[in-house]
Amino acid sequence: MSGEDNLLRLVEAEDGDENNYHLQDQVGFILRKAHQRHVSIFASHIGDLTPPQFAALAKLYDIGETSQNQIGTLIAMDAATVKGVIDRLKARGLVEVSKHEVDKRRLLVNLTPEGREAIERLIPLARAITEETLAPLTAKEAATFLRLLAKLA
Amino acid sequence: MSGEDNLLRLVEAEDGDENNYHLQDQVGFILRKAHQRHVSIFASHIGDLTPPQFAALAKLYDIGETSQNQIGTLIAMDAATVKGVIDRLKARGLVEVSKHEVDKRRLLVNLTPEGREAIERLIPLARAITEETLAPLTAKEAATFLRLLAKLA
């Protein structure tokens, strides 16, 4: 270790390291890593569907037929992004689309019987994914974490 | 509200809602939304650089010249992804690349003077981004949140 290094450490110790920027301590960086880990866990349980695709199916299962735009609002997805997601679900026969009778701008989306069967089959796996994602935390920690995370989202 | 709705509510109340899957309560979904919000805050403060690009610059500023692969490891980025990030930073003159003298597989990456100037200018903004991201939490909550988030990442 050089003399310069020793001097630097002294300076850092004096000011509580406030002059140094540590990427790995920033909330954005850790948030990105936590999200990555979750997506990886998701893929290990549900290989043939992505989290956004699953979210669209789960929401349609929850509320029934609705417009593409409304789906995007409910699952926090950009209009351009949701279009791609719905297109791929449609191509796989999990959802079907139709025109709104009254408001001709709207594209109605609904589950097909295959889509309904798929989401009913996948929901138990999704519970396991949530469990595994939160596994590093105790039950109490998980509850605290979810409460605080919700305040940030 | 219909009679069916009342019945459903009774059933849900009886079993503690355990038979219902609420997407908006799942950790993965909230994690994705929190990450989205952070990226949006980031963009409002630093418009000409993405979070991954900033991360690469910050890490190079921290550790100095290193291989592309090592950068990817340190900022949790896939080799294919980090290549694109470095390519774009290179195109903008913020980093420069060279071949490793001994190990000819490696591509060394380093900040240019412009890159160093940029990251020094941006780090104060990054601190503000972290602050704004955590603003919905009290200081104590933020500390708890970061501790638990780190356990998940």
Add this chain to the structure above:
DNA sequence: TCAAATTCATTCGTATGCAAATGATATCAG
């Protein structure tokens, strides 16, 4: 009522993000 503003969907461009395959180089093990 009717022009302005808004909403819904689409398209384009750019940027992650990752799996899988490939090629070049380096290391290891027998």
Add this chain to the structure above:
DNA sequence: CTGATATCATTTGCATACGAATGAATTTGA
């Protein structure tokens, strides 16, 4: 020493993710 393995970088393909622009349809407001 050399064949098997491992590592590093690249490329391709697919899937989000979002800003901006566009067009069609609806709603608003003076």
